[in-house]
Amino acid sequence: MIAEKLREEVYNCIRCGLCMNKCPVYNQLYFEGAAPRGKVQLIKKVLEGKLEPSENFCRMLSLCLLCETCTVNCPSGVALDRLMKAMRAEVSEKFGLPWQKRAMFHLLSSDRLLPFCLFWGRTVGNPLRSLLPADGKVGTIPYHRLPLLNRRPLLNQFPEVVPALGRRVGSVLYFTGCATNYLFENVGRSVIATLTRLGVEVIIPKAQMCCGLPIALSGARKMALKNIRRNLEIFSRDDVDAVIVDCASCGSALKKEYTHILEELGENAEAARTLGKRVLDVAEYLSRFELEKFLRPLPGRVTYHDPCHLVRSQGVREEPRSLLKRIPELEFVEMEGPDVCCGGGGTFQWEHPEVAAGITRNKIKAIADTGAQFVASGCPGCRLQIYGSLDTDAIQVLHPVELVAMALERRLS
């Protein structure tokens, strides 16, 4: 059941429609059911018992990137994304999840199965990929533009405690997230290299698990509980300066979703609230340092894409930009609509490939129009989606910290 307080939210929607025209999904489809207003109104009918949740209702709920654009634009302050997440949880209990999702979430919520599969995936998968049909796709992304798996998970590449280089000025816990651990090892290496170079000790708890957000957002909240509890246990330490994340989605999970989910399931959310206050995106943490004296010129042009889970879920807009702007000789160019969702939306692009493709096309065009050779974005989901949809190798998609690390290393070499 959806928590009482959340249920009242539907009465705050005055149906003004001001959320509609900014919704990326509505802007592809142009009918109410795809728009935030339509979804809230349907949820209201369901909550009032006037509409039986049907498959079609579920499909409409799934027509949403959970990009939170509507939430931040609603002058009535309706917590649209929370309503939609809670409703997804409710209907997934009733209808169950499609088998592909169930299998994937089972993977993500298990700490032995995931490494096991990825081991075989890596050993067999990476070479196998060259055998896949050239025109095959996962959702909107062609096989050949899927990322390769890390040779070894990042967690196995470093000791649990990586000491600071030189005088120690701080100490952080590092939540690597699945993407960095299994797919984008260079992001993790850059985070560690940058932090230790600045004098920060980096502690990487080995027993950490997937943050659980992809599981919870699709509705399988109870399945995510195990991950939530484990991570809370490991990261609730106050002998460090902060808990650092490099992934926008993990960040929003640790900062606020854990609290929401536990509260709405009627569990004690105290530990989650406390942890939430100690979590920082790596760009936020880095903004405390005087990077200038460490950075070397990195000639080129960069543009920045705001991940939904960073700019809206966490309200982090300036810090990543200012990181990039501080790199000497790296020209920063703002793209048109930098904070418009890229169209990935977790499993959205795989469930609604045509809609996603339309949204991503606009993003790619905005990127191309800047003439930049780097697109920076601190979210593996956006990275997958943007890289996967580019048809050129002239544009690199990177985490802002990777660019910082590149500029740092230049001095060292």
Add this chain to the structure above:
Amino acid sequence: MLRQEVLEQFISVVGPDRCKTSPEDLLTYGYDACIYEYVPDAVLFPKSTQEAADIMRIASAEHVFVTPRGAGSGLVAEALAKHGGAVVCFTMMNRILEINTANRYAVVEPGVVISELQKAVDKVGLFYPPDPGSAAVATMGGAVAMNAGGMRGVKYGVTRDYLLGLEIVLPSGEVMVTGTVTAKDVTGYDLTRLICGSEGTLALVTRINVRLLPKPKTKRTLQAVYNSIDDAGTTVSRIVEAGIIPATLELMDKTVIKAVEEFSQLGLPLDAEAILLVDVDGGPESVETEAALIADFCRTQGAREVRVSLSEKENELLWSARRSAFGAVARLRPTCMIEDATVPVSYLTSAIKKVIEICGRNRVQVGVLAHAGDGNLHPLILCDQRDKAEMERVERAMDEIVDYALSVGGTLSGEHGIGIPKSKYLPKQLSETSLSMMRAIKRAFDPSGILNPGSFLEQRGS
């Protein structure tokens, strides 16, 4: 219910994807931005004039009711299928067909969102002035059908003042063109302006030619803070009397200020009784002198603080806060109804006080917003639709507000239209002769009454 064979005919025109009939889809077309709900039997999304014409031809032959709809941001339920039938929704027919800089006009399809047109013409140095609070959602078709006004009305007028010509589809399915693209045109009756404000009762609008202006060179926003709403009102009258025409002249009372501040956190003064937001635009010199003059007026009328915005960004912030006002206030209670009575501008102060007095006496919570420069009040009435007794008090208060507005030579509705909520008052303002002329016009366009049945013309009493 629509018969299956009729539905199939519709599908043969728009295809299955653009003919929606699932219960979920229908429910989402059962509302607009006010409190009424009527669920249609089908929703059709034409993408061309031809498709719209075919739909009307079928509807006409099969006697199916059709209700046109844009974005559904209307405040009087005119986009709802009050007697069932099909809703014809124009959101998918949304291309800007031409922006002509040499002759300063644009041609658009009806589903184009007002703010999208504004943005597009801005890029080429032109300006489409009508700017309702709903510009970010409302369509051009809806704006034409409702003759939408908005914040720039005081200087630039309303939608009607920018229409050069239309292409419309009659209920019979015939396509007709009105007007031209020239600024002057006296050929025959002015049917363009008849369609404008017809609340979707005469024809489907399928193409719109609008006049554009050169973009004003500069703009300044002033914010004057008052300890008394009287003083704010008098300032407005003084500005108007002095023959200064600001681009916008908006008033917010205490309740509105508080709610807006909570939403936007701009640092608006929470202890103020009223704020006036004034825009002046034009050439740099005249803007400077007018801004100074207005600032002076505000101070001599008792404004405790006058601030002139320093940048375009600050202007934008202030106005986006103003645009959020309806929603921000609505947050305070589950239901929010916008009144729209309009008075001659010299009555503005007394009208605001009267509204507050009426609501107080009927124990109705109200926040007052006004397009002050043209006497257009927007009392935001806060209530809970689920509370019968409260809704009766609201109804009484609204009756009294209307009576007052009419008694000083004002009108029922400045811009939101009549629709369901105000139709019962129509006979108070319009004579029987005038009403029967309107009905005759309606019959000429729509002899069998299939277009937007249950509209303002047919509603009687309550």
